[in-house]
Amino acid sequence: MSFFSRLFPLAQQLTDYGRDQLRGDLSAGLTVGVMLIPQGMAYALIAGLPPIYGLYASLVPLAVYSLFGTSRQLAVGPVAMVSLLVAAAVGPLANGDPALYIGLTLLLSLMVGVLQFGLGVARFGFLVNFLSHPVLSGFTSAAALIIGFSQLKHLLGIDLPRSNYIHEILWAAAGRVGQIDPLTVLLGVGSILLLVGLRQLNPSIPGALVAVMTTTGLVWAFGLDEHGVSIVGSVPGGLPAPSLPPLGMENVWALTPSALAIGLVGFMESIAVAKVYAGRHRYDIDANQELIGLGLANIAGAFFSAYPTTGGFSRTAVNDEAGARTTLAGLVAAGVIALTLLLLTPLFYYLPNAVLAAIIMVAVSGLIEWKEALHLWDVDRKDLGLMALTFVATLALGIEEGILAGVIVSLIVVIYQSSTPHTAIMGRLPGTDTYRNLKRNPEALTQSNVVVARMDANLYFATASAFQDLVRRIDTQDPSLQAAVVDMYPVNRIDSTGVGALKKVIETCRRHNVALYLAGVKGPVKDMLDEAGVTRMLGEDRFFFEVSGAVDAAEADVEPTDSGVESPLPDTPA
Known part of the structure; x- marks a missing residue:
């Protein structure tokens, strides 16, 4: 034109x-x-x-x-x-x-x-x-x-x-x-x-x-x-x-x-x-x-x-x-x-x-x-x-x-909704490698020692607290918990406050002897994590393209447990 x-x-x-x-x-x-x-x-x-x-x-x-x-x-x-x-x-x-x-x-x-x-x-x-x-x-x-x-x-x-x-x-x-x-x-x-x-x-x-x-x-x-x-x-x-x-x-x-x-x-x-x-x-x-x-x-x-x-x-x-x-x-x-x-x-x-x-x-x-x-x-x-x-x-x-x-x-x-994003604990749908919200899909399978979580929002100053609360709930509820997988696919942007929140989550997981894995991290977000030292802090081997890949790696690294057991962790609101 x-x-x-x-x-x-x-x-x-x-x-x-x-x-x-x-x-x-x-x-x-x-x-x-x-x-x-x-x-x-x-x-x-x-x-x-x-x-x-x-x-x-x-x-x-x-x-x-x-x-x-x-x-x-x-x-x-x-x-x-x-x-x-x-x-x-x-x-x-x-x-x-x-x-x-x-x-x-x-x-x-x-x-x-x-x-x-x-x-x-x-x-x-x-x-x-x-x-x-x-x-x-x-x-x-x-x-x-x-x-x-x-x-x-x-x-x-x-x-x-x-x-x-x-x-x-x-x-x-x-x-x-x-x-x-x-x-x-x-x-x-x-x-x-x-x-x-x-x-x-x-x-x-x-x-x-x-x-x-x-x-x-x-x-x-x-x-x-x-x-x-x-x-x-x-x-x-x-x-x-x-x-x-x-x-x-x-x-x-x-x-x-x-x-x-x-x-x-x-x-x-x-x-x-x-x-x-x-x-x-x-x-x-x-x-x-x-x-x-x-x-x-x-x-x-x-x-x-x-x-x-x-x-x-x-x-x-x-x-x-x-x-x-x-x-x-x-x-x-x-x-x-x-x-x-x-x-x-x-x-x-x-x-x-x-x-x-x-x-x-x-x-x-x-x-x-x-x-x-x-x-x-x-x-x-x-x-x-x-x-x-x-x-x-x-x-x-x-x-x-x-x-x-x-x-x-x-x-x-707007501010309230931005600071209180939807979060979910997820399980694997039977016969698939797809993970969905347990609240909406109670038939989904979980491991008692591996928990998968997701926050449906960007990780920045308004949502940093909600992100920390989500992971904090996960790693303190059950002594048998050995690994946590966070689905980062909904995160399109991360700022310095979000980076700080992620570092605190890594430290919290280490204190509770819980291995943390990140799945679906997008390119621009991964670049930010590389520059901020998060990748070095967590380890390059803890990043995966798909949730299923991260869960498989977590299950391989932790003690074996029976599959199909309902997670004792409470679900977040749908």
Whole structure:
């Protein structure tokens, strides 16, 4: 692949491009562009911005990602999750100043883009692995509830204070029940029913656009805005003019934690859906190039009035169903947004805010992952606990605190699992030279004076203690024990701490007059043992390629015993 193709993945996608692909990309681009108009305006409300900024965020970032991204179906733009994180980050710093709020939002977009681009260039795409799926599921489910309840003020037509805590929203709404506007509720609830009904009837129908057109027409025809229905009002036309976000260091430091959270969470959401569709269409996703593409999209968007964006689940599904085959579909969708900004913004004057709230509520309802919770109940209740912890922390502590708590617990789990690897005492399967875990294969044969053990992990500082414990258990349980064979095949890497642990094991075995044999030591590990003097300390004749060979040598060197006798040593947990 040439440098140009690596820099611009779209060039590689257009190789052998034909009429069928063009037809699919045009259809998908038009569909997603139409879908983005009401959806982008709705998500801007979540971010605390005027609706027009949702269209701005759907223009330049989408076009830039289409040039640099590797996912052929991913539809980039404003999403509910990132919009909520933006509001949580910028709201406390803006102090009610609309101009400052917008400026800080654009600065945040620039910071997110620089972070993602930097991580991509540094090949740090692997960092996304530290955000486990249960953590994201718990955070997503809690955030979906917060987003949904945050739209109550638009759905009910009452003024409620902005809050990221559901109980505060409900308490404030309960105190203003008498102020609820019936016409607003009728439009909002009717729109929800219309959106759900159209989705059930035919998912390819742009339900959000139908709801917007229908309710806007009703407000205009019957003058409902004069009877208490809140409308969007004047929407500025024209393409966004380039501008420089405010770059004060005080604001940069204040927004840095939020930029980290948005950058990683946005990338996680994007890469998760991108991998799904890459698998369906049998092509590869480059995680580092995805970071670069998303980073450039946010950097460019920051100079054209776009708040942070990423790939969206629902839009990507629509993009795929409508026939997208390359990221050219994204350029077509961006063109639709550009034409809307140039020609169609006056049509949104009578658009009721209740309908945008309905669009948001229906969209985020699918983010509440109750099915995942049921699945984890059956499969892994530890992961269910991790999901529940993140869910509760997000609701109780706040958006950023919730995701931070989930990440910290994930890292603790990683450290715990790394330091407590699976270990096994092994026996020979009857009639074979194969050795397996006695816990799972009780029919396996053992020798009372030769024990075979295995640790399923690399031997390094985190597992050194577990390795010593395994061998220490072996050589102190039975006075008749004469030899121990350690299957080293699972060990792909060993560090200085691991070398030290192995030397202590050799010394311990010598004190108990137990001969130690190592089987399956791989080349790089053997090189390390040679350089560290372990091979000389143990003896070259104690290394074998196979466990069976090591056991045969051990049996030849020790006093004979009857085969098939169950080992008196306790098994380690399976």
